[in-house]
Amino acid sequence: MLNRPSTPLQEDRVHSEELFRGRFLHAFRDTVRLPDGAQAVREYVVHPGAVMVIPMLEGPDGNLRAVMERQFRYPVGQTMVEFPAGKLDPGEATLACAQRELREETGYRASQWARLGVLHPVIAYSTEFIEVWLAKGLTAGERALDGGEFLEVFDIALDPLFHACMNGEITDAKTLVGAFWLQNHLQGRLPVQWQQVPAPESMP
């Protein structure tokens, strides 16, 4: 394994205190013991984890298209181009979350799903992970956005998508990683296992 160190690197918790609990952000300050026995402070945000979905359509020309979103992201002050994503509810399985977020944000349901991988967006100061799923066999339906959520849904052919991931038009890290995993998948370097997933009847 590439991440097995030859010298001790691990940091162990000595003490943990809550820094603050906001409506969204929940932060801690921990004292840790370093490999040399000294102590240091680590501040970080606790996050429940998230999923991102790369929904794929077949265009009129038979070529694949990806479903994406435009959403204004206040912390970076820009309208960002992203794949649909959202946080896990307590106890929610990642595939169930992926189905829910896809339906809520875009209206689509998908009949086939494949897990692409997991990424950590901000290892210096958040516990967040994002699991990435590919979805196909899409059926359009009604969106169900959360209150205060404004986003536009569109679809794009894959060549322009990959181009936008290299010319600065797309800068969202999770979306870049997902697009490049898709690129490698389509070029035969990243195999996935598709599952047939009927949409739950109980979904409103």
Added chain:
Amino acid sequence: MLNRPSTPLQEDRVHSEELFRGRFLHAFRDTVRLPDGAQAVREYVVHPGAVMVIPMLEGPDGNLRAVMERQFRYPVGQTMVEFPAGKLDPGEATLACAQRELREETGYRASQWARLGVLHPVIAYSTEFIEVWLAKGLTAGERALDGGEFLEVFDIALDPLFHACMNGEITDAKTLVGAFWLQNHLQGRLPVQWQQVPAPESMP
């Protein structure tokens, strides 16, 4: 531009309050006006921005190798495999920061630099951006780690690197994006402009 919306999406600041200022995390809670005139709350961390460097060596077989690091990342509780990176000092240019972080963390100086792109790791709750630079023409030297910083430096051939970006061994988002930009660059899809950059004499 892909990010130009057809309907208004922008959120405008109504009020801003500091949530807390830790030793590392600095967080705000803003009240914003939504496109429909309603108000909402946004909580986020303010970050000075960062750079990441992809340092490239020529191996004994003439093939390229990338210089990487193993570092224990407390928020995710794992030893992570990453490219060298660090935060911008106040007023510091990104290339100067890239040179400094490369030298401090790995000991290497590089004579040629090319900007690969910029990414936003966590658009939902941080202002952070990361500018990514390619570096070659490396000369080995002494590391100058910050106190309390423990990391291992190693180098790896590119095929195993790209493989590790797809099999779950590398999950750090900035490292994944940088590796895939490099992959596309080497395949001719992402041109860069190399600059000759003599190492500053004044560097200790």
